[in-house]
Amino acid sequence: MAFLSWRPLTMKLENSITVRNNKCWISDSCQSLGFPVLTKFPSTLWIKRYKQQVFLCRKNNQHCNPFLIVNRMDIYDTTLRDGAQGENISFTVIDKLRIAKALDEFGVQYIEGGWPGSNPKDVEFFKRAKQELHLCRAKLVAFGSTRRKGIRCQDDVNLRLLIEAETSVVTIVAKSWKEQVINVLNVSLEENLAMIEESVRFLKEHDKEVMVDAEHFFDGYSHNASYALACLDAAIRGGADVLVLCDTNGGCLPWHIYETTSSVASHFGSQQRIGIHCHNDMELAVSNSLSAVYAGASLVQGTMNGYGERTGNANLISIIPTLQLKMNYNVVGSKLISLTELSRWMDEVTNVPHQPSRPYVGDCAFAHKGGLHVSAILKDERSYQHIDPSLVGNRKRMLISELSGRGNIVDKMKQMGIVTDSQLQDPEWKRRIQGILEQVKSLENKGYTFEGAEASIELMIRRSLNNYRSPFELLDFTVLTGNKRVYYAVGESNNILTHGVYSSETFRNESITQAIVKLGILETSNGACPIERTRCFEAAEGNGPLNAVNLALKKALVRVHAPLEHVNLQDYKVRILDNESATAAVTRVMVEFYDAETKCVWSTVCAHSNIIVASVQALMDGFEYALLQRLPACFIASEGESSEKSAVLL
Numbered sequence: 001m002a003f004l005s006w007r008p009l010t011m012k013l014e015n016s017i018t019v020r021n022n023k024c025w026i027s028d029s030c031q032s033l034g035f036p037v038l039t040k041f042p043s044t045l046w047i048k049r050y051k052q053q054v055f056l057c058r059k060n061n062q063h064c065n066p067f068l069i070v071n072r073m074d075i076y077d078t079t080l081r082d083g084a085q086g087e088n089i090s091f092t093v094i095d096k097l098r099i100a101k102a103l104d105e106f107g108v109q110y111i112e113g114g115w116p117g118s119n120p121k122d123v124e125f126f127k128r129a130k131q132e133l134h135l136c137r138a139k140l141v142a143f144g145s146t147r148r149k150g151i152r153c154q155d156d157v158n159l160r161l162l163i164e165a166e167t168s169v170v171t172i173v174a175k176s177w178k179e180q181v182i183n184v185l186n187v188s189l190e191e192n193l194a195m196i197e198e199s200v201r202f203l204k205e206h207d208k209e210v211m212v213d214a215e216h217f218f219d220g221y222s223h224n225a226s227y228a229l230a231c232l233d234a235a236i237r238g239g240a241d242v243l244v245l246c247d248t249n250g251g252c253l254p255w256h257i258y259e260t261t262s263s264v265a266s267h268f269g270s271q272q273r274i275g276i277h278c279h280n281d282m283e284l285a286v287s288n289s290l291s292a293v294y295a296g297a298s299l300v301q302g303t304m305n306g307y308g309e310r311t312g313n314a315n316l317i318s319i320i321p322t323l324q325l326k327m328n329y330n331v332v333g334s335k336l337i338s339l340t341e342l343s344r345w346m347d348e349v350t351n352v353p354h355q356p357s358r359p360y361v362g363d364c365a366f367a368h369k370g371g372l373h374v375s376a377i378l379k380d381e382r383s384y385q386h387i388d389p390s391l392v393g394n395r396k397r398m399l400i401s402e403l404s405g406r407g408n409i410v411d412k413m414k415q416m417g418i419v420t421d422s423q424l425q426d427p428e429w430k431r432r433i434q435g436i437l438e439q440v441k442s443l444e445n446k447g448y449t450f451e452g453a454e455a456s457i458e459l460m461i462r463r464s465l466n467n468y469r470s471p472f473e474l475l476d477f478t479v480l481t482g483n484k485r486v487y488y489a490v491g492e493s494n495n496i497l498t499h500g501v502y503s504s505e506t507f508r509n510e511s512i513t514q515a516i517v518k519l520g521i522l523e524t525s526n527g528a529c530p531i532e533r534t535r536c537f538e539a540a541e542g543n544g545p546l547n548a549v550n551l552a553l554k555k556a557l558v559r560v561h562a563p564l565e566h567v568n569l570q571d572y573k574v575r576i577l578d579n580e581s582a583t584a585a586v587t588r589v590m591v592e593f594y595d596a597e598t599k600c601v602w603s604t605v606c607a608h609s610n611i612i613v614a615s616v617q618a619l620m621d622g623f624e625y626a627l628l629q630r631l632p633a634c635f636i637a638s639e640g641e642s643s644e645k646s647a648v649l650l
């Protein structure tokens, strides 16, 4: 067995030992990982390594039975280099600095910043990083390639720029597939080996920690294992610290990765660090990376959210929690709870839309829709969740739709704080819940969709309560829309540029839209109980029907409830549901609102054959929800007081 011999635990290592779930964890880079650190280990503690694992034992124990096993695993982020090779991804130097800072705070061990031999932006990044980037945990890595064919390392611009980047770690890509060496590099097999060995040695002579990314390693190994291994041997002769095996084309299967990595690990022995770099061309990059870890790799390269060339790289946002929660590697410690925030922030910086179905961090990752699922989860959270979402900073969501059962409605009512466990036993409440469920199913059948319109669901539930009185009623509304011909003053029309053509029109057409609304609004006295319903009559002009009604409604409501001034319409989506009926089709309208003061966002939905009616109802619901959020107590009638039902138009 290739055990390293026992040696005393150094102070440095001692400080990095942490305990969690009755297991002891160690971080080789001596980072504080946020777990409770044992205050003092006995000085009799000895340590040794075997296959990327760390064993601890007491010195006096003759047999040295290890009582603690600690695994080492490093995360190497290449978002700033390989991630930037993804289509439509382009980082500024400032973006790169911000991302590197965020990755460091999150706790990855290596951050590949770019390829200084590629472009001036990356040169500037490394220059600014020296002054501005004070990394606490991670090591910054400069990326490049082996020297060009037929020249000395000291004459190779790419290697020189790697040294000038002044990072402590350098990674170079080396060819390891025989055919590629012949067809692409166009050099002899011996010259490629020399390029690898000499380049690594040159970098080691400059005191760098050197990783060699063996490009196309798995394909190369399948075609000619001995040459692929010879490339790694050349890297070792040069002094490489980590050999990174790459599935460059993303075409390998997990068991292929496992077998090849196992062979390489046993070829080089347990002391040699092996890394893995996978691409996602068959959607297997995460699985392949984990297979390599299972086979002995102790460094995983990948990118945030899987950005990268073609279909992307191995997604670290999935790999990190899997390593930590399922495979017991402590990679980022307690920082794991910021995983969801980091993933979404990266999407914003990268200008990539959030993908709700992303494992662990997506909006849908813990969203439960089916009635059976929700009912089971309410009894046992583990029923349909592989982890507690809060471990990765995400949250469970129960959706309400035509696929719901009573459980979905009960959960929503509990969240809203309007039903207690004992009330749930009451037949009257049971009937009410059943009624709401049936209303949801019937409205969805008419074209509503309540997913993504939680405000409408809340209102429906509130309106079902005996003591609810709506904050306002829409008594009448009228929308006028038409066209107005506007004549130019004499001389004004000359040389008017329309669509790039000069013409001498004497008038232009302008569309006009006006809305008139009459509301009965409950007034509140100092935010307390409503005192009376005030009639308000308002009109507004807008650039379209929805805009005009929105302005008129808001004008009327603000007269009584000034804070509604901050409520704005943020998005408006329309979908025709029955294409075959053409203009007689049902239209579904979803409106998103934003309160600039409270920063809350909410959505409402309505479906109707008249698009204006659907829009007005969705707007009213949005304003009603805003008022309920601000003055929840005001619209509950006290006992004995007569309650008024909602302002529903339909």
Ligand SMILES: CC(=O)SCCNC(=O)CCNC(=O)[C@H](O)C(C)(C)COP(=O)(O)OP(=O)(O)OC[C@H]1O[C@@H](n2cnc3c(N)ncnc32)[C@H](O)[C@@H]1OP(=O)(O)O
Pocket: 082, 085, 115, 117, 118, 119, 145, 146, 147, 148, 149, 173, 174, 175, 184, 185, 186, 195, 215, 248, 309
């Ligand atoms: C698998 C990967 O993702 S590796 C990283 C890939 N990333 C990138 O290519 C992005 C950055 N690249 C660049 O900016 C440019 O391609 C540069 C600056 C690196 C090179 O640009 P150019 O000098 O114009 O060369 P070009 O890109 O056209 O061709 C690549 C050259 O590098 C050679 N090359 C390829 N791999 C290696 C290697 N591992 N070691 C040495 N030379 C290599 C090729 O043989 C070719 O040289 P040749 O034209 O003499 O045959």
Ligand SMILES: CC(C)C(=O)C(=O)O
Pocket: 082, 173, 213, 214, 215, 216, 246, 247, 248, 249, 277, 279
């Ligand atoms: C340079 C290496 C790491 C690479 O991107 C690949 O082989 O896919």
